Amino acid sequence: MLARELKKGSAELLILSLLEDQPRHGYDIGNLIEQRSKGRLKFNVASLYPLLYRLERRGWIQGRWVEKAGQRRRRYYRLTAEGRKVLAAQRHSWREFVEAINRITGIEHA
């Protein structure tokens, strides 16, 4: 796992990004983060689920329970219009952040 503290504050951006194209449930989101980062990034459920509730409370995502035969119930979240705006802003913020750190630490962007 990557530097423990570095990832703080990145979970929101990750979740919003993953919900951009399709609704997903929490467990799926957790796995996708792990897989797509090749195991380098991972969030504990005790972070993920409460964060999803927070995002929903803020109106950035909207969840609904889906029950299918032969499956545990799942709560699927979709991005709201407001969430889409926040995602755009956070993407921008992320880019600026990386640029700032790179400039100070002397890391050239490849």
Added chain:
Amino acid sequence: MLARELKKGSAELLILSLLEDQPRHGYDIGNLIEQRSKGRLKFNVASLYPLLYRLERRGWIQGRWVEKAGQRRRRYYRLTAEGRKVLAAQRHSWREFVEAINRITGIEHA
């Protein structure tokens, strides 16, 4: 200021980087971070000073008081050999972190 939480865990890398080429004192470090990030990144002294003490306690940096006529006393920190190793590791870790986030959020590295 950039997303409040995003910057958590980045201060160590910034400080170690700024001490790479020359010893600096805390106040200087704080200003450099602000200037070089064009005001986008800023750390409060209540974060910076305790962090410097922590880094020194870990043996990554070494401080010494410098008193000059016509100047407030300053504590200059230099990077230790151990600190240099940690800096290299943290730079690597940072790069991987950025790569991971970019891959998941669909941000291409420019």
Added chain:
DNA sequence: CAATAATATATCGCTATGCCATATAAGCTT
């Protein structure tokens, strides 16, 4: 068919980072 693993959600108590506010002290400017 019983044990185990994987899927899926939920939450308590803890740790760590950074901040606001406040403090001290010295030098510079007006």
Added chain:
DNA sequence: AAGCTTATATGGCATAGCGATATATTATTG
């Protein structure tokens, strides 16, 4: 003398993420 800048110091707070534990359903495997 007052106020600004430089420079370090710290108590109490807010917040994100984690370890551990819990519940419940479905799948696998010996």
